[in-house]
Amino acid sequence: MSPVDTFPLGASTTLAELAHDPHPRLARLRADEPVSWLPELGGWLVTRRDLALSVMRDSETYTVDDPRFSTAQVVGPSMLSLDGAEHARHREPFAAPFRPRAVREGFASFIERETERLIGALEPEGACELRRAFAGPLAVAVVTEALGLAGATTETVLTWYDAIVRAVSDITAGLAAGPAGDAAYAELRAAVEATVADKDATSLLLTAAGRLTVPEVASNAAVLMFGGIETTEAMITNALLHLLQDPEQLALVRADVELLDGAIEESLRLEPGAAVVDRYATRDTDLGPATIRRGDLVTVSLAGANRDPDVFPDPDRFDVRRANARLQLGFAHGPHHCIAAHLARLETRIALQRLLERLPALRLDPAHPTAPYGLVFRKPPTLHVLWDGGGLGA
Template sequence: MSTVDELRTVAGLYRARLRLGASVAVGDPVARVLHMPRGADGYANYEKIRARGDLVRGRSGLCMTASYAVCNEVLRSDRFFAAPTSAVRLKLTPPSWQRSDVLVHPLDDSFASANPPEHTALRRIVAPFFSPQLMRARHAYIEKVVAEQLDRLDRDEPVDLIDEFAIQVPSKVICEILGLPESDHPLFVRWGIEFGATVDGARSASERRRTQVLLAELTDYFDAVVADRQRRPGEDLISKLATAVAEGAMTRIGLLATCQALLIGGFVTTANIIGNAVVALSENPEQREAFASDLDLTNQVVEEVLRLQAPAQYSVRVAREPTRLAGQDLRKGTPVVTLLAAANRDPEVFTDPERFDIDRANARDHLSFAAGPHYCIGAGLARLEGQIALRALLERFPRIRVAGPVRYCPSRVIRGPEHVLVHCR
């Protein structure tokens, strides 16, 4: 990109930020959600959307819904399609130091943003590696990893649950599935945290540069891994995906993006489940005691945590054609933000939705893993890891509690603790 184009892009970001701020100033509830500080609790703003009706149109023309029924309809309907997360990303070019000749985005370039029939074909390649049978086969390995990490927790002083446990467990598991070395774990953790902010879209030149660096590092890393697997294939998932490229079933860019998406999605979601669960149990000691006295409630705990704190707060779909939704006419190309976190607290579906209740009968009806064709392919793995980790954690430390302020991930989309000190006793 030339210097002139760069300046134009930065100016465009500045103008977009001013427009968003102006919309907030005149009380636009849609703009207020999009303008929230990264890491902020957005539920009060989501409720303002709900109070305006089932579908709220912002000054920009973008629509937003907090309704469970409308979110579910949009996610499942073929009248709406998935779209890239940020148009700004498309204007980025590889930095001078990057070895690869392209920048690849984990969501925009993978099957996560693809639509049928391409999405169906790509998902069919990956799905077998996350089948219920293979998940059951990994049960013992996950238990082993969990036990090893629990042995490292210091019971005499507060420890960072996220750094020492919640990220370690799923990171090691997804590394085993993909065939990546555990020694690269610090890189993966940093990429996972930075990725949460890039999903929000860049609002400044510095954020744009951080996105460029992140994507360059991810692309170079997996370009090297894929090249190695092509020379020395194994039984890991990346080797199998490389074979799909050789057979013409997947492009090189699609392969690199899918590897990135599986790595980041493979540990960030589970880390958030574990972190959010411990925070909720600490804030509700009667629920913690009920769980500690009956560890068979583990599945219920995981589902209720997913309902109460959706790891991905919202998802965007675009109208494929002129259509009608929630009594309103939408033009072709109208973006609709489905507030998954708000849908999970819809009082029309969940009684006393703000309450953390591990006995909630319909907790599993949440939309935290989306719905329809783009239902999270790793949902089974995330559930299994969360169940094994939380059961073992409460069995070992039945009175675990938060020991200080919780710092959340710097993202509007991703919701989970970045750091949380706990007493393990």
Template sequence: MVSELIDRFPLGAAVTVAELEDDPHPALARLRAREPVSWLPALDGWLVTSHTLAVRVMRDAAAFTVDDPRFSTARLLGPSMLSLDGRAHTRHREPFARPFRPAQTRERFTAFVEAEVDRLVTALAPAGRAELRGDLAGPLAVAVVAEALGLEGVDAATIRSWYGAFVEAVSALTAGRTPPARADEAYRRLRASVEEVLAVPGSSSLLAAAAGQGEGLGTAEVVADAAVLMFGGIDTTEGMIVNVLLHLLSHPAELDLVRRDPALLPGAIEESLRLEPSASVVDRYATRDVEIGGAPVRAGDLVRVSLAGANRDPAVFPRPDRFDPRRANAAEHLAFAHGPHFCFGAHLARLETRTAVAAVLARLPGLRPDPARPAAARGLVFRKPGHLHVRWEVP
């Protein structure tokens, strides 16, 4: 069967993990044009690169589920909102999602995000140079998640080390490698911190609320969901901020356009999300035999949706490789996924990104990349530059 699939999908058979980690877009374009659902031996599964078919897979949880013991975060953390469907998914998701609706997000987090951004940019401004992933995007995302979860007494460096271990482990599992041992230690320390929060009588934290509302979640379930929020609230938001800045700094004409008309910044953010989603793939498992895009998917097969591939589908986005802050339909991207597992933190991530990028452009005059230290996004699952060194003028 596998040899037949290799013969039938030769473009997919030629794709390597290294290629997908480094610069996947040329390979994704070839697949999308000729094999929009293709068998990739490198991933031991199917890869969907068409926008229409990606939406179909993510919308149909009955045919394409996350509830499978092979799912990477389930293997690492146990069942969570990210690895369950149906009623169990709702039970995990709803207590956490409720505070992140648009009005609640604005009311609870706007002042906090603005204050954090002001503090971080004020500290950076006199130096004339910085590494914006480590000095701005990462600390901001960590501070917001710590505030949201109520993890008092846990310093930012510790939280960053936890989620870094989880991200590394998920990426290793996705690539078929053994996850690092430090992920187990990060889980143990996160659990101990969550248990401290849950032990406080009358705690108003999000974690305590999740444990106490409705049917209530057990400690292990709350820990797993807290770790999931670290993926969504820290790593992908950090990547989102850095990717927007990298896109703007790499396109001087578009950067000048946004500087002259700040009303274009939200469009630039959506366009950056489209071009380089910080979470580039999501996994599903077929619950039954099904044909999709001409591919004979069998029950139990891994069906991996390439958000990065779908977001550059020329059938939806003309001139898809171009960074255009004025693109009218940029928000049709799938960077926050789709269907039951759409990211409920999207409003908060946009708030953080918009606030951080606006402050950097307004308060760091002559902002430009450091030519001695070029940056590029990379990663199989989570895509962002490893660093973003910049310079600016100091009065």
């Protein structure tokens, strides 16, 4: 019997459905076909949390090191697309600034200043599209500061990022990527080369160049850059959307700012910025109800795992007091757990706290309804908000 006959739910699942409104379909798959063959994906989709963890923890059986890996097709081999000793060699030169204490000591003041600057520019207006006017520029500023990338403006970096993410998403969806992704990466690589060439400067890129080749530094800078922008931009916009469309939960956070951390974790659980991660089977193996063949694509649905009712009761509810929200897998798990997760959390917390403090009666603009969208990377395409004039100030 073919996989199409064995997994009828997977056979009827479309990528368009998973991009627009995936959660009802993911719930059905998780309950009845927790590892399912999706013909439109050309691979397996894993939606149950325990099975998702087993895949992400086992890099010997489920690897990222495959020519089909979409990100590597755009930016070349990096810590994101290598496993084992090569993965460690690429990752370790970048790790130190992203450890918890280093993040607090190295970035908190910069994030606070940049957040205040961006909000100060918006405050008199009373309305804006917050994703591109605030969340994106903040994420770009922080990741550019973290890498020490010289001479790149926020708008230029956002242009690179948009093109690279679009190319990765197209390849994941089985489409041919246009030339924009390659062109953007070539410009980013040139900026990295110029940064590394300045031996008098101090930057993470220059430090990494002492242990990696310049092309390797550029590939890893690209994944750190668009990963850092994507993760944080999505975290800020998704969390604000969840809070602003739920007055009861927003009131709880306004009454007790310590609940903001729970709100961020809960938003990551409900709508992780990266909805899926890809792996490739290195050998024949069994996973749940499925027999995986060597070479098969195995896509882990972080969005599906994060709503597993066996772990998260009432999984579709946004609950800022949820006791186990940090069990969410929005930063992946195992060897490829997001290297900058602590920085993304700090950035999002500062951003949300200052927005709620400085923009009175911050609310969604009813003239511009929105919802998260995306097959691979999920966030609202726009987030139009309103607030009352005369902010509280710094």
